[in-house]
Amino acid sequence: MNHPPAASGGAHGYDDDDYSATELASHWFERPDPQAVPDRVEGDVLRFGPGVTAFVRQHGGGTTATAVWHGTLAGQQAAAPPPRGRRRGLRRYALAALVLALVLGFFAWQRFGPRMAVRDVAVTAPQEGPGCDGTADVVGVVRTDGRPGTLSYRWVRSDGTRSGVLRREVARGQRETRLRLLWTFRGRGEYRADAELRLISPSRHTGTTSFLYRCP
Template sequence: MSNDDEYSATVLGSHWVSGPPSAQPVVAPDRVDGSVMRFGPGVTAAAVAPFPVVPQPVPARQRGGGLRRYALAGAVLAGVLGYLCWQQYGPGVTVRDVAVTTDPAGPACGGTADVVASVRTDGRPGTLAYRWIRSDGTRSERLTEQLARGQQEARLHLLWTFRGQGSHTAEARLELLEPTRRTAAVEFAYGCTP
């Protein structure tokens, strides 16, 4: 090491390159790019940058750019969620027509009549609630039928078994409870002679 009194660790030997620091005039630059980096113990702002560092304002078009960047994705997500909610909670199934049929000849002795209700819908998913009412005074409990999307017809069956001799005119009535109230019925004859 030399005994030079002018040597300073904070100036990093600037006099070795361009002479002593007092010999050079300090010239402020006309513009500042980036930030001032300081390192080492004892380095002051005046030793590294003798001019003031002024932060540049952010242009208006860069502010809020993050929100605009995600606006399209947010709109698409909102649209998909709205569609799924409409599918789940939107308008339900609509009944267009109800008809009840069976074999007009009726069941044979000790036979079973298969009474079929045909419920035509608009194809939306939903639940039909219904009950069967027979002319002998029997009422079924509340029954349900699930309809899938695109299913435009539900076939509801009532199996009515007859026993004994004689003849009887029977009526089976479908009472649709939900989504709308409708009824449809069919009459048929049971006859059994020895």
């Protein structure tokens, strides 16, 4: 049987006739370090790597490796607290957020808080009534509790006519609102007139008055 020629050492720097490919491989591959210890311990799984191996070799043991990984080894520096300037900034932001929340809450209370309450309704007219072809000035006075809101109302007259639904805005702090009805008469005769103010919202109230129209 013919054997392949032995590898020549000239090209590789080896002159030993007994040098073989197997021996060449042993020079190129580094055997694992028998002293290697895991640099991380995760449950029952041990992981090897370059992270803290040198430090562990100096201080020994797998327990030290676990301490290094979890950050509990004596001498390790604890996490530094946030800088003082940053803490001040956080406090300023917290104070600003609190003030904003209070302001928004106040406006929400004004907008969606308790509704305006009506205390009473009174209606008046001149007792002597208007003259011939005159106009009676009927005044309704609505007293409220000072909260803002909207009054919805209508006038009803004894001649069978009534107004549509009318509205009047009431400002904050305004406790008295005057509503007017101008009723004009034409011709001769005598007529007992009744005027009624019907408040629809925020609550239902009525007020009435009477006067005499006389034109001889």
